[in-house]
Amino acid sequence: xxxxxxxxxxxxxxxxxxxxxxxxxxxxxxxxxxxxxxxxxxxxxxxxxxxxxxxxxxxxxxxxxxxxxxxxxxxxxxxxxxxxxxxxxxxxxxxxxxxxxxxxxxxxxxxxxxxxxxxxxxxxxxxxxxxxxxxxxxxxxxxxxxxxxxxxxxxxxxxxxxxxxxxxxxxxxxxxxxxxxxxxxxxxxxxxxxxxxxxxxxxxxxxxxxxxxxxxxxxxxxxxxxxxxxxxxxxxxxxxxxxxxxxxxxxxxxxxxxxxxxxxxxxxxxxxxxxxxxxxxxxxxxxxxxxxxxxxxxxxxxxxxxxxxxxxxxxxxxxxxxxxxxxxxxxxxxxxxxxxxxxxxxxxxxxxxxxxxxxxxxxxxxxxxxxxxxxxxxxxxxxxxxxxxxxxxxxxxxxxxxxxxxxxxxxxxxxxxxxxxxxxxxxxxxxxxxxxxxxxxxxxxxxxxxxxxxxxxxxxxxxxxxxxxxxxxxxxxxxxxxxxxxxxxxxxxxxxxxxxxxxxxxxxxxxxxxxxxxxxxxxxxxxxxxxxxxxxxxxxxxxxxxxxxxxxxxxxxxxxxxxxxxxxxxxxxxxxxxxxxxxxxxxxxxxxxxxxxxxxxxxxxxxxxxxxxxxxxxxxxxxxxxxxxxxxxxxxxxxxxxxxxxxxxxxxxxxxxxxxxxxxxxxxxxxxxxxxxxxxxxxxxxxxxxxxxxxxxxxxxxxxxxxxxxxxxxxxxxxxxxxxxxxxxxxxxxxxxxxxxxxxxxxxxxxxxxxxxxxxxxxxxxxxxxxxxxxxxxxxxxxxxxxxxxxxxxxxxxxxxxxxxxxxxxxxxxxxxxxxxxxxxxxxxxxxxxxxxxxxxxxxxxxxxxxxxxxxxxxxxxxx
Amino acid sequence: xxxxxxxxxxxxxxxxxxxxxxxxxxxxxxxxxxxxxxxxxxxxxxxxxxxxxxxxxxxxxxxxxxxxxxxxxxxxxxxx
Numbered sequence: 001x002x003x004x005x006x007x008x009x010x011x012x013x014x015x016x017x018x019x020x021x022x023x024x025x026x027x028x029x030x031x032x033x034x035x036x037x038x039x040x041x042x043x044x045x046x047x048x049x050x051x052x053x054x055x056x057x058x059x060x061x062x063x064x065x066x067x068x069x070x071x072x073x074x075x076x077x078x079x080x081x082x083x084x085x086x087x088x089x090x091x092x093x094x095x096x097x098x099x100x101x102x103x104x105x106x107x108x109x110x111x112x113x114x115x116x117x118x119x120x121x122x123x124x125x126x127x128x129x130x131x132x133x134x135x136x137x138x139x140x141x142x143x144x145x146x147x148x149x150x151x152x153x154x155x156x157x158x159x160x161x162x163x164x165x166x167x168x169x170x171x172x173x174x175x176x177x178x179x180x181x182x183x184x185x186x187x188x189x190x191x192x193x194x195x196x197x198x199x200x201x202x203x204x205x206x207x208x209x210x211x212x213x214x215x216x217x218x219x220x221x222x223x224x225x226x227x228x229x230x231x232x233x234x235x236x237x238x239x240x241x242x243x244x245x246x247x248x249x250x251x252x253x254x255x256x257x258x259x260x261x262x263x264x265x266x267x268x269x270x271x272x273x274x275x276x277x278x279x280x281x282x283x284x285x286x287x288x289x290x291x292x293x294x295x296x297x298x299x300x301x302x303x304x305x306x307x308x309x310x311x312x313x314x315x316x317x318x319x320x321x322x323x324x325x326x327x328x329x330x331x332x333x334x335x336x337x338x339x340x341x342x343x344x345x346x347x348x349x350x351x352x353x354x355x356x357x358x359x360x361x362x363x364x365x366x367x368x369x370x371x372x373x374x375x376x377x378x379x380x381x382x383x384x385x386x387x388x389x390x391x392x393x394x395x396x397x398x399x400x401x402x403x404x405x406x407x408x409x410x411x412x413x414x415x416x417x418x419x420x421x422x423x424x425x426x427x428x429x430x431x432x433x434x435x436x437x438x439x440x441x442x443x444x445x446x447x448x449x450x451x452x453x454x455x456x457x458x459x460x461x462x463x464x465x466x467x468x469x470x471x472x473x474x475x476x477x478x479x480x481x482x483x484x485x486x487x488x489x490x491x492x493x494x495x496x497x498x499x500x501x502x503x504x505x506x507x508x509x510x511x512x513x514x515x516x517x518x519x520x521x522x523x524x525x526x527x528x529x530x531x532x533x534x535x536x537x538x539x540x541x542x543x544x545x546x547x548x549x550x551x552x553x554x555x556x557x558x559x560x561x562x563x564x565x566x567x568x569x570x571x572x573x574x575x576x577x578x579x580x581x582x583x584x585x586x587x588x589x590x591x592x593x594x595x596x597x598x599x600x601x602x603x604x605x606x607x608x609x610x611x612x613x614x615x616x617x618x619x620x621x622x623x624x625x626x627x628x629x630x631x632x633x634x635x636x637x638x639x640x641x642x643x644x645x646x647x648x649x650x651x652x653x654x655x656x657x658x659x660x661x662x663x664x665x666x667x668x669x670x671x672x673x674x675x676x677x678x679x680x681x682x683x684x685x686x687x688x689x690x691x692x693x694x695x696x697x698x699x700x701x702x703x704x705x706x707x708x709x710x711x712x713x714x715x716x717x718x719x720x721x722x723x724x725x726x727x728x729x730x731x732x733x734x735x736x737x738x739x740x741x742x743x744x745x746x747x748x749x750x751x752x753x754x755x756x757x758x759x760x761x762x763x764x765x766x767x768x769x770x771x772x773x774x775x776x777x778x779x780x781x782x783x784x785x786x787x788x789x790x791x792x793x794x795x796x797x798x799x800x801x802x803x804x805x806x807x808x809x810x811x812x813x814x815x816x817x818x819x820x821x822x823x824x825x826x827x828x829x830x831x832x833x834x835x836x837x838x839x840x841x842x843x844x845x846x847x848x849x850x851x852x853x854x855x856x857x858x859x860x861x862x863x864x
Numbered sequence: 865x866x867x868x869x870x871x872x873x874x875x876x877x878x879x880x881x882x883x884x885x886x887x888x889x890x891x892x893x894x895x896x897x898x899x900x901x902x903x904x905x906x907x908x909x910x911x912x913x914x915x916x917x918x919x920x921x922x923x924x925x926x927x928x929x930x931x932x933x934x935x936x937x938x939x940x941x942x943x944x
Contacts, residue, residue: 824894824895824896826895828901831901832897832901833900833901833902833903834895834897834901834902834903835903837895837935837936837937837938838932838935840931840932841929841931841932841935842929842931842932842935843932844931852931
């Protein structure tokens, strides 16, 4: 045990009881009685018995606390108290006071329940509390209270009861006559401890008469420090102002009572004191005008300090803020490396890295200081060994440069290659926050390589991301070793590369490896733009195939077998075959290069490691982009044209479907339709119509797929898996198809029909949301309505589902967060209880597998 | 009798076996655990009604697993 530890006393908390402070307790915990509203004497020294009494803590440097003897910052402050001249109602307990008065006898103070029934109520409360929990117990209590309000005769002493009414905010009326706080207090005092339990109060912690204040605790000065303005004037905290009012009125009330002033004056002062005490607790009580500064701005008193978004809880406790961080809109930059982040110049000049001056780097760091804060790359601050922080300005620069010596710290601007943490919310998995190298760029957005969009789940429709700059060597090392993009390539979820090619990178490589042939000079040009400068081992042929060019991205000893998704299985290019780093057959598409698909990237990672893989992936990615950049790539409207007799074929298919549906409807009306097992006639009809119409849509889609120009750019994107699918194309070119709402055809709207342009009880395809037109030919008005219906439905669905599934995920993550795999492969929770006997039942670390499996064959081969 | 057989041969009910005292001791030593740290199974669980299990017995469950093919799991019998 270290010395520091041995000095501490450790205690285990057995339980916590919440209760109220009794007047006795308030006096006991107070270290000073406040008797005067004055704050400071002529010398500016705090007055004894004033609100800034030095016994309540110190806020001036140099002064010592009279209670604990410590100086500023060491003394946490001490409570004081004031004796109130007359009792005051505590605004926060007014509802409880009202309940208690209504449900107890005005004379004997007993609860308005007959003696024999009190225990019965207590038993039910006990039962409800044990079985259904505390909140249900509270509900039961309020039910009991509600049932007692109307009783007009005390079951104990037979005294007649009057109606008690609350005149907001703090006045209580009995039979329309005002009850003074003193009367209320005597009544509450009469309530016996045993009866309190029925109200859900623990008499050991709460006595109802404590809700009427006779003494008021004065918070320590440390929680209401005064500020000294530049002019030397003191400006007091809002709470001090309010307390000053209370003390002043309280003193006046004392004087008037002692002098035997007329009752009316005393009453007025009493009301005023009530107002001040009420606003001290809560300055936003509905019926009271808020207490204001002279400027007219309302005072921030106790309640305002705690509640709402700017309050202590949500602002200071739940909400933490970070220094050395930045947040802006993100945009893509495929020329960046995958592990880089583009940082705008303005941000790079605000965020700094502290660097300690040594003999060896003093020259280097002096250059930063010379440039100052306004010029990049400069420095903003110098920290002297004694901890003093000096801002670098034109005036101080010369002096600081002379002063600078080993042991100082220079806070220099962000430079290329600095380590940063990059994050996008919601941070759902560990890849949501990765370590990137800084690259300072012009512009105002944070830039990232589009290949890392997948782990962040980012797009560029206005997404913002956060950047953090670690400030210590330890933090930087940790970020670099544990969080750098390289270390996050393989997903721990499914054991494949989560970062891969997307969009242009896929379609570019697809076109290149499919059939492209390039003259030698163009090939060199292309490779140079990807960043390859070593052409020593380059083929001397005059013309190169795309496959040969792609092969140059791969290591020389790389072997791989896979499958292309883009061509049919009888095509020789269906099989991807890589031998000795040469792509012999196969086309590079999404199933090989894509995110989380195929073993190509996974095998590269396994054979050559993370750094090599990032290098190779970066090259492949840029190659795809450069191919498109050099040879042009666009999608055109005529890509979606129906050629030849395709249009007629589509029409035939849809007409045939319509006829079939009509026949089914006729059968249905004739009663000859064969019902499906477990379905009614109407249900059977619906299902069969749906089935038939979906077949029509698929068939017409097939026609489109077969007849369109297979070499078009649109088809290239679809086949390579870069973007879009056949259904998208079919919906544009031929037929949008059936619009479905809750798993069936649209069946909502007017009486017996979906829209008023149809006949009642029309069961045909058109009347229930089948859209036979394609997007290009345009939708009929009724089709547009149906489309809008399903569109709105899916929009609502996603809008409602996102927060719901997010919360579900959060609860799951919180429930599982301290599960851990032990050295004996068991999964256990924090208390050592076993959850699984073998992690994942197979004991495999998924991130070390290939798609969740281990390729034993390959291991044996590699050993041989 | 017929009902008992039905539920035990159902495709979704894995094989439940009671561990002998010797096996139980070996298991506890292997994982260095007390019976309280094992996953639980109620004494009233229908799947072990035929085993005549008592509190603090250990039930061995052999079930199919999508990752490992077949896997064994142990549960301590509780009476609550």
